[in-house]
Amino acid sequence: MSVPIPFWGQTKVGPTFLFTGTVILSNPSEIIIQHLGVAVESIEEALVFWRDALGLELNGIEVVENQGVRVAMLPIGQSRIELLEATDAETPVGKFLAKRGPGIHHLCVEVNDIYAKLSELKARGVRLINEQPATGAGGALVAFVHPSSTGGVLIELTQKGSGSH
Numbered sequence: 679m680s681v682p683i684p685f686w687g688q689t690k691v692g693p694t695f696l697f698t699g700t701v702i703l704s705n706p707s708e709i710i711i712q713h714l715g716v717a718v719e720s721i722e723e724a725l726v727f728w729r730d731a732l733g734l735e736l737n738g739i740e741v742v743e744n745q746g747v748r749v750a751m752l753p754i755g756q757s758r759i760e761l762l763e764a765t766d767a768e769t770p771v772g773k774f775l776a777k778r779g780p781g782i783h784h785l786c787v788e789v790n791d792i793y794a795k796l797s798e799l800k801a802r803g804v805r806l807i808n809e810q811p812a813t814g815a816g817g818a819l820v821a822f823v824h825p826s827s828t829g830g831v832l833i834e835l836t837q838k839g840s841g842s843h
Contacts, residue, residue, distance in 0.1 A: 712788040712836055713751075713758045717771050718780050721750045721763045728752050728759060742815050747771050749815045760786070760815065784822070786834040792819050795835055799823065811837065 718724040721739060729736050729752065737751035737758070746769025750761040762783055764772030774783055789795045792811050800806055807822035814820035819837035 710788050711757050712786045713760045714782065715760045715762050715784040715786060715834065716781065717762050717764075717774050717778075717783040719763070719775065721748055721761050724761050724763075724780075725750065728761065734759065740815060741765065742813075744812060745769070745771075745814065751815070784832040784834050786820075786836055788836050788838050790838050792821060792835050792837040792840075796821055803827075811835075 716724070725736065728734050734752040734754055737753055739748060739750045741748050743765075746765045748763040748765060750763075752759045752761070762771045764775060766772055767776060771783065796806060796809060796811070800809065804827040805824035807824050809821075811819040811821045814834075814836065817840070819840040821835050823833040823835065825832050
């Protein structure tokens with residue numbers, strides 16, 4: 679079954695985007711929200727809210743060298759919050775923080791076959807940041823979709839069952 683999902687193009691009109699088409703996902707039931715990435719200046723300071731005040735359990739902290747981040751995992755329901763602290767100002771998260779400050783960085787969706795999904799999206803003209811998966815937190819296969827093809831939201835794809843998270 680194919681379901682049309684609207685996306686927004688790059689044509690700006692004031693602060694909004696014009697609708698330019700649809701992306702057809704071959705099987706939306708294969709896709710779940712895996713986590714929400716939140717860019718923070720300091721994981722330790724952010725934990726005062728997420729762990730101490732909100733009561734989420736800290737599942738661990740790791741450094742993902744190839745992404746230039748320290749990552750804290752906090753499960754919430756069937757998903758998790760992923761706190762992202764830049765290891766350097768010149769990393770993608772470091773540049774995000776300098777430009778926008780702390781806040782929601784990306785939405786991660788889990789797919790059954792990341793290679794097939796990347797091929798499908800590329801064939802449909804969706805702008806990809808990564809055409810091939812890289813290794814992310816917990817050793818998971820990940821790839822990013824450019825916000826210009828998603829209505830301004832950075833989307834991370836992750837392979838179901840890859841990695842330890």
